[in-house]
Amino acid sequence: SLSVLRHRYHPIQLLGEGGFGRTYLAQDLDKLNKYCVIKQLIPQQQGTAALTVAQQLFEREAEQLEVLGENPQIPRLLAYFQENDYLYLVQQFVEGLSLTQLVREQGAFSESQVVAILKDILPILFQFYSVLEKKGVKFPESVDSKYSKLLKEKKYYCRDKHAIRH
Numbered sequence: 001s002l003s004v005l006r007h008r009y010h011p012i013q014l015l016g017e018g019g020f021g022r023t024y025l026a027q028d029l030d031k032l033n034k035y036c037v038i039k040q041l042i043p044q045q046q047g048t049a050a051l052t053v054a055q056q057l058f059e060r061e062a063e064q065l066e067v068l069g070e071n072p073q074i075p076r077l078l079a080y081f082q083e084n085d086y087l088y089l090v091q092q093f094v095e096g097l098s099l100t101q102l103v104r105e106q107g108a109f110s111e112s113q114v115v116a117i118l119k120d121i122l123p124i125l126f127q128f129y130s131v132l133e134k135k136g137v138k139f140p141e142s143v144d145s146k147y148s149k150l151l152k153e154k155k156y157y158c159r160d161k162h163a164i165r166h
Contacts, residue, residue, distance in 0.1 A: 035093035058087050067131050073124050
């Protein structure tokens, strides 16, 4: 269990764990206990090289969130810091169910629901892709050539059915 971080962020519930660390629901004590999310970097692999790579990836995520956070559909980065030998990201909390939870509760989506979800998500993915491309991130041919945006019609297409994965 984490204690209050930076005399401000109070973790109240573990939301999940993964290969890079833990995610907590927290309260921002400086903002009337408004909810936020804390991501704590805890790399699974030990060793200087593995830790360095994990820290670089975590820092890159913070940088990307800072840029992408201008989009109202992407949680804003509230803080990025190191405390007690751990790195932390603090993000805006977005209340709601995940797509997995929705499917469990409501069953499979209809075609019109899938179209509505894609209409919401594709512009965000395109923005993410564009931001990374401007920063010089190179995408493998397998990603870049299988998806294209037909600018004239403003529609997204997948040119290779094998690029769609579950």
